[in-house]
Amino acid sequence: MLAGVPCQIWIHSSRYTTCDLWADYKPNDNTTEFMMDRKQCIVKLLVQPSRGLVDEKFIILVQKAPPGYQLTIHALHKCEDGHSWEAFGHYTADTTGTVNVSEDPSLGGTYSGVEQMGLLWSLRPVPGSKPGLRLRKMNVQIPMEVTISVYQGHQTEGFMDQVPLASVVVERWYMAPGVRRIPITEDGLTATLFLPPGPGPSPGLLDLWGGGGQLVEYRASLLASHGIASLALDYLTPKITKQTGKMVDLQYFEKAYKVLEQHPQVNGSRIGMLGLSFGTSITFNMAVYSKVMKLRCAVCISGSHVQPVNGSMEEMLMNLYRNPDRFHFNKDNEVISRAMLLPIPTEPSLKVDMGRLKCPLLLVLGEDDQSWPVTESAMDIKEMMEQAGNSHLLTVLSYPNAGHLIEPPYTPHARATLFRNLATQEKVMVLWGGETVAHSHAQEDAWRKLLVFLKENLYSGTNSGATLLSHL
Amino acid sequence: MVRAHLSVTTIRQLIEMKMSTCSGVHRSLACLHRAVGGVRWKSSFRQAPLLTAAPVRSLIDEQISITGRFLPPDSPVTVRARMHSEEGDLWESFAHYNTTADGTVNLTQDHSVGGSYLGCEPMGLFWALQPAPGAREGLRLRKMNVETPIVMLMSLLEGHVSPSEGPSTELAVVTTERWYMAPGVKRIEIRQNGVVGTLFLPPGPGPFPAVLDLWGMGGGLVEYRSALFASRGYASLSLAYIGHKELPGPQNTMNVGDSYFKSAFQLLEDHPQVDGSRIGIMGLSFGVYLTLRIAINLGVKPSCLICVNGPVGSTLKLIDPEGRSSNFESEQKYWTYDDQGYVSFKAVSLPANIVPASIVKVERLTCPLMYIVGEDDLSSSAIENANLIEETLSAAGKSQLFTRLSYPGAGHLIEPPYTPNARISLWSVKPKKVMTLWGGHTAPHAAAQEDSWKKILDFMECHLRR
Numbered sequence: 001m002l003a004g005v006p007c008q009i010w011i012h013s014s015r016y017t018t019c020d021l022w023a024d025y026k027p028n029d030n031t032t033e034f035m036m037d038r039k040q041c042i043v044k045l046l047v048q049p050s051r052g053l054v055d056e057k058f059i060i061l062v063q064k065a066p067p068g069y070q071l072t073i074h075a076l077h078k079c080e081d082g083h084s085w086e087a088f089g090h091y092t093a094d095t096t097g098t099v100n101v102s103e104d105p106s107l108g109g110t111y112s113g114v115e116q117m118g119l120l121w122s123l124r125p126v127p128g129s130k131p132g133l134r135l136r137k138m139n140v141q142i143p144m145e146v147t148i149s150v151y152q153g154h155q156t157e158g159f160m161d162q163v164p165l166a167s168v169v170v171e172r173w174y175m176a177p178g179v180r181r182i183p184i185t186e187d188g189l190t191a192t193l194f195l196p197p198g199p200g201p202s203p204g205l206l207d208l209w210g211g212g213g214q215l216v217e218y219r220a221s222l223l224a225s226h227g228i229a230s231l232a233l234d235y236l237t238p239k240i241t242k243q244t245g246k247m248v249d250l251q252y253f254e255k256a257y258k259v260l261e262q263h264p265q266v267n268g269s270r271i272g273m274l275g276l277s278f279g280t281s282i283t284f285n286m287a288v289y290s291k292v293m294k295l296r297c298a299v300c301i302s303g304s305h306v307q308p309v310n311g312s313m314e315e316m317l318m319n320l321y322r323n324p325d326r327f328h329f330n331k332d333n334e335v336i337s338r339a340m341l342l343p344i345p346t347e348p349s350l351k352v353d354m355g356r357l358k359c360p361l362l363l364v365l366g367e368d369d370q371s372w373p374v375t376e377s378a379m380d381i382k383e384m385m386e387q388a389g390n391s392h393l394l395t396v397l398s399y400p401n402a403g404h405l406i407e408p409p410y411t412p413h414a415r416a417t418l419f420r421n422l423a424t425q426e427k428v429m430v431l432w433g434g435e436t437v438a439h440s441h442a443q444e445d446a447w448r449k450l451l452v453f454l455k456e457n458l459y460s461g462t463n464s465g466a467t468l469l470s471h472l
Numbered sequence: 473m474v475r476a477h478l479s480v481t482t483i484r485q486l487i488e489m490k491m492s493t494c495s496g497v498h499r500s501l502a503c504l505h506r507a508v509g510g511v512r513w514k515s516s517f518r519q520a521p522l523l524t525a526a527p528v529r530s531l532i533d534e535q536i537s538i539t540g541r542f543l544p545p546d547s548p549v550t551v552r553a554r555m556h557s558e559e560g561d562l563w564e565s566f567a568h569y570n571t572t573a574d575g576t577v578n579l580t581q582d583h584s585v586g587g588s589y590l591g592c593e594p595m596g597l598f599w600a601l602q603p604a605p606g607a608r609e610g611l612r613l614r615k616m617n618v619e620t621p622i623v624m625l626m627s628l629l630e631g632h633v634s635p636s637e638g639p640s641t642e643l644a645v646v647t648t649e650r651w652y653m654a655p656g657v658k659r660i661e662i663r664q665n666g667v668v669g670t671l672f673l674p675p676g677p678g679p680f681p682a683v684l685d686l687w688g689m690g691g692g693l694v695e696y697r698s699a700l701f702a703s704r705g706y707a708s709l710s711l712a713y714i715g716h717k718e719l720p721g722p723q724n725t726m727n728v729g730d731s732y733f734k735s736a737f738q739l740l741e742d743h744p745q746v747d748g749s750r751i752g753i754m755g756l757s758f759g760v761y762l763t764l765r766i767a768i769n770l771g772v773k774p775s776c777l778i779c780v781n782g783p784v785g786s787t788l789k790l791i792d793p794e795g796r797s798s799n800f801e802s803e804q805k806y807w808t809y810d811d812q813g814y815v816s817f818k819a820v821s822l823p824a825n826i827v828p829a830s831i832v833k834v835e836r837l838t839c840p841l842m843y844i845v846g847e848d849d850l851s852s853s854a855i856e857n858a859n860l861i862e863e864t865l866s867a868a869g870k871s872q873l874f875t876r877l878s879y880p881g882a883g884h885l886i887e888p889p890y891t892p893n894a895r896i897s898l899w900s901v902k903p904k905k906v907m908t909l910w911g912g913h914t915a916p917h918a919a920a921q922e923d924s925w926k927k928i929l930d931f932m933e934c935h936l937r938r
Contacts, residue, residue: 048527049529049530052527052529145655164676167656167676167677170655177528177623178646197645198645
């Protein structure tokens with residue numbers, strides 16, 4: 001089942017031999033002395049691969065436990081800003097003393113049921129952490145490290161005060177080997193280009209995040225790991241805005257497109273665009289109206305086409321906040337902003353004319369999105385395109401109970417996080433929505449389909465030696 | 473601006489709004505889902521050739537799966553691997569395959585029909601690496617910095633080509649990394665109690681069984697085998713004893729003796745994360761003699777010993793009872809030269825030529841010993857020494873302690889698997905350039921490394937964990 005020789009880490013966590021333990025341990029013994037005793041049993045813990053890409057699945061195997069033994073598999077991650085995140089599942093070893101996380105159900109913990117990757121997507125800040133944290137990797141050149149441990153019994157707390165039965169470290173990488181990271185500063189841009197390995201040329205992609213700003217690289221680096229030269233663009237907090245105090249205009253995005261188009265290792269006739277949240281506002285606009293961008297396809301995640309179409313980027317951003325009474329706080333003081341663009345206008349100047357779209361479009365949305373009116377927007381887009389006769393270009397992925405932050409797979413779900421609103425310069429607790437299990441499954445499914453969509457639309461046609469992929 | 477006062481009215485509005493939004497949304501979701509249903513998720517485009525390595529980041533001793541897909545059916549292709557050593561030399565390997573009827577090539581099941589290796593060899597591209605044409609003579613591929621991976625560029629080329637023949641059409645590439653350290657393994661420089669070494673600790677709470685890791689007369693501090701042991705769950709101490717600037721005295725003599733090796737063993741025993749009752753010793757070449765000497769003469773109690781191609785006594789003239797020795801070049805009478813001027817040290821370690829007083833009293837052995845022989849070892853008399861040890865133990869009624877692994881076609885440098893063998897390499901440059909013969913033929917040597925490594929780990933499992 002496992003490819004190659006598994007990486008096995010044995011931990012002998014006690015000075016006692018197995019013989020002593022087997023003689024003492026009776027599976028149906030109701031006494032708890034064994035569990036509390038310093039005599040711990042030896043288990044074998046194996047995670048394969050020990051170094052994987054962030055969107056790759058891993059296999060976690062516990063072996064050599066006593067049959068029927070209750071144990072907890074625990075994941076611990078210390079993120080870049082120093083906060084600790086944990087997840088855990090309760091398992092019972094079978095008659096051969098084995099637990100296989102991809103086949104056996106978790107009986108409780110931060111996830112339940114058969115969930116091969118539950119230990120990652122159900123990660124949450126450890127007790128005592130400040131509220132509203134979000135897990136995001138900013139340095140993609142070094143991997144995310146997760147410590148996977150086995151503890152005896154079904155436990156829910158106090159892991160850090162105990163010695164595990166076994167423990168391994170797993171690395172989760174955002175960049176495949178050979179992917180090159182190139183900072184882009186020409187033309188006043190603040191961006192990073194990720195090139196797949198090989199001589200190229202590769203198809204290209206402009207990658208936009210949302211209203212939180214910053215230069216967020218992890219999705220672009222992952223896409224490059226799948227063979228697409230991707231440019232992560234900071235458009236809300238770029239150096240030029242910090243220096244001049246002025247927000248960029250729409251030409252900024254066209255400059256970014258040109259950087260991709262003219263790059264010797266990018267196939268300039270095969271460029272797509274991907275946006276999330278406010279990034280979709282730009283993507284919709286560019287896809288339909290830009291005279292410079294000739295996009296082969298567009299992907300819009302958790303967004304809307306509603307905007308002042310002849311406005312500047314700043315006007316598009318401020319348009320979101322023009323009606324303060326459309327923002328509501330729930331009982332937990334989390335802001336729900338989805339009504340900010342409702343109702344969907346009928347006036348043409350207030351939304352992108354999707355009937356004029358000429359390239360394939362993939363819409364991804366979570367039906368429990370509390371932050372943007374994604375479902376209403378998608379329905380309106382569909383209607384516009386059906387009326388105009390270009391709806392064959394449209395594909396919609398709509399996920400029940402998923403929220404706004406549809407991220408690469410196994411990214412921990414957070415229903416609400418602290419968000420610095422760049423338009424208002426305020427930090428608020430924003431309700432993104434989503435129920436963790438459904439949201440996590442949605443992320444996995446959406447990513448897979450997004451990759452197929454991009455490859456199908458960016459690679460179609462034959463080539464020999466013209467397109468080289470680094471694949472996982 | 474953004475804030476709204478939390479009032480009953482607002483909450484009611486919110487609930488109503490949410491509900492109406494929901495019902496409106498639910499009614500129309502059916503339409504949306506129909507849009508989803510209309511999607512064809514089967515790719516209809518002709519996919520470009522793809523080369524994959526799984527896992528793409530792996531440990532040095534892990535087998536990986538290399539496959540090419542979306543290739544023309546029943547067609548000749550070449551798979552090529554390239555890497556740069558730490559010294560900057562280019563190493564490469566290649567193999568010729570014919571794709572299947574569905575346009576794939578899979579190195580775990582298909583047969584190479586030409587190139588650096590033949591037959592079904594999933595890891596052939598790794599162990600058959602050779603210096604590229606035009607490279608310097610006498611190279612040996614060794615990773616001295618174990619904290620970074622070996623980066624290998626794999627390519628799929630059209631047709632059956634040789635890299636040196638000129639340009640070829642590259643169909644697909646993949647970059648793969650090979651690591652000596654598993655995630656979480658800690659590397660700790662040891663400079664205490666006079667001991668010069670590097671300790672590798674596995675991740676996890678410990679305590680761990682441990683290994684004292686000894687190399688040969690080449691000297692320095694060679695870490696990669698210890699790094700791998702730690703990646704397999706054993707604390708491992710690589711120990712320097714000759715040819716290291718932080719050791720006392722001239723670098724070409726062994727200026728440390730019994731007390732040094734005892735300190736090293738005790739350092740492991742006393743380490744809070746080591747199970748002091750489960751320590752093994754491994755030695756290659758001259759390290760075999762040291763392994764035996766430590767186990768038998770010094771009053772320490774290792775749980776098992778692993779010896780690879782080395783002598784039962786010192787091949788250096790001893791200068792004191794502590795075991796300190798003169799330099800290797802001082803005694804050349806047993807050196808032999810072949811017709812190309814390459815030197816073989818093999819006769820130096822013939823039992824008859826070993827310093828008699830230094831021969832370790834193997835009959836006093838109290839723990840299991842595994843002795844690994846490369847039958848084409850041109851640098852040491854491994855077979856004769858193995859025989860001597862076996863006879864001595866047998867005479868002492870201790871043959872149950874002895875295990876021999878013997879590999880035809882394997883040379884002196886039986887190292888961790890999937891790494892290339894050096895049949896000869898540069899030994900010294902002063903007073904003149906000398907190449908030394910290690911022996912071993914590429915394919916059988918690779919087989920020996922793969923098999924012996926598994927057996928070494930099983931042996932350690934058996935004697936250091938149970």
